[in-house]
Amino acid sequence: MTTAKRPNVVIFGIDSLRRDHMSCYGYSRLTTPHLDQIAAEGVLFEKHFSPSIPTTPAYASMLTGMDVFGTDVVALRHQGPIGDHVRTLAEVLGGEEYNTTCIGFTGNPSSRGFQTYLDYESWVPDETGKTPKAQNLNEVAIPELERLAADDKPFLLFLRHMDPHSPYLPPAPFERMFYGDNEKDPENRSMEPVYNFKPFADFLKSWIPEGVTDQEYVTAQYDGAIAYMDACIRTIMAKLNALGLEEETLIVITSDHGETLYEHDCYFDHHGLYDCTLVVPLILKFPGKVPAGVRVSDVSLISDIMPTVLELLGVDGGAGFDGRSLIRMIAGEETDRVSEFYITECTWMRKHGWRTPEWKLIRALEPDFHFKPEVELYNLIRDPEENVNLAGQEPEIVALLTKRMEDHIARREGQTGRTNPIRTNLNWHGTGKMFTSSQEAYDSLHIGSVFVARSLQSKEKAGAK
Numbered sequence: 001m002t003t004a005k006r007p008n009v010v011i012f013g014i015d016s017l018r019r020d021h022m023s024c025y026g027y028s029r030l031t032t033p034h035l036d037q038i039a040a041e042g043v044l045f046e047k048h049f050s051p052s053i054p055t056t057p058a059y060a061s062m063l064t065g066m067d068v069f070g071t072d073v074v075a076l077r078h079q080g081p082i083g084d085h086v087r088t089l090a091e092v093l094g095g096e097e098y099n100t101t102c103i104g105f106t107g108n109p110s111s112r113g114f115q116t117y118l119d120y121e122s123w124v125p126d127e128t129g130k131t132p133k134a135q136n137l138n139e140v141a142i143p144e145l146e147r148l149a150a151d152d153k154p155f156l157l158f159l160r161h162m163d164p165h166s167p168y169l170p171p172a173p174f175e176r177m178f179y180g181d182n183e184k185d186p187e188n189r190s191m192e193p194v195y196n197f198k199p200f201a202d203f204l205k206s207w208i209p210e211g212v213t214d215q216e217y218v219t220a221q222y223d224g225a226i227a228y229m230d231a232c233i234r235t236i237m238a239k240l241n242a243l244g245l246e247e248e249t250l251i252v253i254t255s256d257h258g259e260t261l262y263e264h265d266c267y268f269d270h271h272g273l274y275d276c277t278l279v280v281p282l283i284l285k286f287p288g289k290v291p292a293g294v295r296v297s298d299v300s301l302i303s304d305i306m307p308t309v310l311e312l313l314g315v316d317g318g319a320g321f322d323g324r325s326l327i328r329m330i331a332g333e334e335t336d337r338v339s340e341f342y343i344t345e346c347t348w349m350r351k352h353g354w355r356t357p358e359w360k361l362i363r364a365l366e367p368d369f370h371f372k373p374e375v376e377l378y379n380l381i382r383d384p385e386e387n388v389n390l391a392g393q394e395p396e397i398v399a400l401l402t403k404r405m406e407d408h409i410a411r412r413e414g415q416t417g418r419t420n421p422i423r424t425n426l427n428w429h430g431t432g433k434m435f436t437s438s439q440e441a442y443d444s445l446h447i448g449s450v451f452v453a454r455s456l457q458s459k460e461k462a463g464a465k
Contacts, residue, residue, distance in 0.1 A: 042285030
């Protein structure tokens with residue numbers, strides 16, 4: 001096969017998108033009609049997980065095919081580059097004479113290896129007070145798509161959409177699409193705990209309209225932002241079609257992690273190892289190569305994306321991956337099923353744990369600023385929303401899952417020759433100390449504005465525009 005005939009790939013890496021808030025995954029609100037259509041023309045994975053949150057480790061796993069032991073990346077504020085012991089998807093495809101472009105992810109260690117980096121405004125509201133993130137992306141992406149299509153080389157285009165990431169400020173008519181009540185009802189007290197959570201209060205107040213008392217309004221803005229982005233993604237698909245590229249382009253729709261909305265006291269952010277942050281979509285469309293209308297019910301992981309993409313493109317990725325190609329799973333062939341996996345978080349809390357189909361174990365490595373217990377255990381069958389901590393009632397299960405987790409850590413450390421990064425990234429929050437109490441964590445961590453929030457995900461200095 002000549003490189004000129006190799007397929008293109010467009011990856012929609014949609015930040016903070018929960019799969020259970022997408023209509024193609026059964027959500028009651030029609031948030032993603034256009035993505036639903038893409039899913040109907042391709043394969044949808046019903047149980048896709050991002051085990052290591054947040055952004056930096058998740059995208060590192062997505063774009064290398066490795067877990068956290070393989071990438072050595074576990075923290076949002078990862079210090080230094082991704083190690084040279086791994087190759088990114090952009091590096092592999094660049095070596096195969098692909099043109100590679102990344103939009104909206106400049107400066108993060110996980111975006112290494114692209115030839116072209118382009119940016120767009122995805123944080124700061126415009127003069128109307130709204131943030132039309134996906135349209136801002138389109139204004140950069142459409143000309144770049146035309147440029148890539150004009151070359152005789154195949155291309156990798158990675159689009160990091162930010163609409164489901166706070167601030168949720170979709171423009172009209174999407175901001176009222178899923179909300180018809182009075183968001184400033186003085187009798188509604190549901191936003192009081194949000195505004196009283198000191199570490200995030202200033203950030204949340206900087207973009208939630210003044211006087212909002214109903215948390216359902218903010219959740220409706222999250223859903224409206226998804227619907228707005230969905231409509232803008234249709235524009236990109238229309239351009240692909242107009243350029244005659246639809247039949248020769250692999251489309252990947254996925255996310256780095258989910259979002260906590262009003263659950264678990266982790267308001268409108270993505271921390272906490274609960275399933276709302278671990279559940280993400282995965283949809284593949286590739287006419288003639290991937291069947292249409294297939295839904296896969298087996299568990300898949302974010303590290304499976306790169307080996308799957310490479311196999312579909314007919315590219316040899318070289319060294320082995322921690323993830324595996326999902327092609328045989330798509331075909332309905334018998335494969336080794338994932339039944340349990342290691343989970344990590346290094347965002348605003350430093351925790352790790354073990355998830356099975358029935359149980360979720362979460363163990364804190366430092367006290368957290370939500371004053372949660374050191375050990376949490378949830379029965380995912382009886383309590384899928386993870387509201388009842390059974391750690392005190394089920395010590396044998398805690399001990400069993402802890403041993404399964406520790407055995408896995410020892411095995412992966414032995415295989416990679418590296419220490420578990422959750423143990424070595426001790427300045428994960430940037431304060432230069434380890435927390436000894438939840439009160440210390442609560443008093444130390446603070447996001448004051450969208451500018452500070454934006455700077456945490458790039459090499460910009462905190463507070464810089």
